[in-house]
Amino acid sequence: MSLLRVSELSVRFGTTVALRDVTLEVPAGRTTGVLGANGAGKTTMLLGILGVVPRQSGRIEFDGVDVSGLNTVQLVKIGIALCPENRRLFPNMTIDDNLLLGAYGRGRSIERRRLDEVYERFPWLHERRHELAGRLSGGQQQIVAIARSLMSQPKLLLLDEPSSGLSPVAINEIADVLRQVAADGTAVLLVEQNVKLVQSLCDTAWVLAHGQVKDHGPVTELLAGLRVADAYFGGLPLTNESAPVQA
Ligand SMILES: Nc1ncnc2c1ncn2[C@@H]1O[C@H](COP(=O)(O)OP(=O)(O)O)[C@@H](O)[C@H]1O
Numbered sequence: 001m002s003l004l005r006v007s008e009l010s011v012r013f014g015t016t017v018a019l020r021d022v023t024l025e026v027p028a029g030r031t032t033g034v035l036g037a038n039g040a041g042k043t044t045m046l047l048g049i050l051g052v053v054p055r056q057s058g059r060i061e062f063d064g065v066d067v068s069g070l071n072t073v074q075l076v077k078i079g080i081a082l083c084p085e086n087r088r089l090f091p092n093m094t095i096d097d098n099l100l101l102g103a104y105g106r107g108r109s110i111e112r113r114r115l116d117e118v119y120e121r122f123p124w125l126h127e128r129r130h131e132l133a134g135r136l137s138g139g140q141q142q143i144v145a146i147a148r149s150l151m152s153q154p155k156l157l158l159l160d161e162p163s164s165g166l167s168p169v170a171i172n173e174i175a176d177v178l179r180q181v182a183a184d185g186t187a188v189l190l191v192e193q194n195v196k197l198v199q200s201l202c203d204t205a206w207v208l209a210h211g212q213v214k215d216h217g218p219v220t221e222l223l224a225g226l227r228v229a230d231a232y233f234g235g236l237p238l239t240n241e242s243a244p245v246q247a
Pocket residue numbers: 013016017018036037038039040041042043044045
């Protein structure tokens with residue numbers, strides 16, 4: 001059974017239709033990709049799922065239950081977390097305090113317990129816990145952002161372009177972290193422009209273009225036919241970093 005099922009989700013900003021009738025499924029405990037160029041509607045889709053932006057229409061089912069009526073705070077409580085685009089850390093706050101924000105409102109003892117668990121998973125973060133987040137490299141900041149979203153112990157992590165602006169070495173580190181997250185049984189919906197990262201972490205992916213789902217299926221099949229590239233409609237060239245592997 002799917003952990004998350006999104007049906008006919010549409011979002012508009014004024015007269016702009018940013019997302020039109022998007023339907024997709026995310027299985028439990030696995031990492032599923034969403035590929036799309038800049039402006040395809042990827043971020044809007046994640047924000048629409050979590051109710052951060054109002055949905056014009058659409059149904060969200062989580063763990064077999066219709067949760068379309070829940071607000072963002074309630075959706076986080078039942079196990080959906082967002083690791084936002086551009087990481088959104090507080091650079092002048094310590095790693096400790098940035099992480100604690102991920103469990104904000106749960107009560108002091110739960111916050112501390114979750115923090116200990118996250119530090120167990122990322123020991124180097126514990127060593128540097130009193131450092132300001134802004135002092136870390138981009139890749140390290142991305143790991144803090146992922147760790148912060150794990151503080152709410154999600155069943156599903158919505159992850160918005162974690163590779164953005166990072167070096168290939170840092171992207172490999174992020175991939176390792178995400179393999180650990182998957183090994184712990186957390187499902188991930190990985191939104192990316194970096195085809196290689198999706199290829200290395202996901203069996204299945206969805207392709208979004210102009211606010212609509214254009215394709216989905218096994219990643220190998222999507223890439224083999226270069227159907228992903230087609231779905232970009234020649235809009236933005238894929239970078240070397242994310243160039244699809246030739247069949
Ligand atoms: N808050 C907003 N107000 C108006 N238009 C927006 C807003 N957010 C996104 N859009 C528009 O919606 C479309 C999809 O954007 P976005 O979801 O950010 O794409 P992606 O994350 O794939 O780059 C774009 O045309 C963008 O300009």
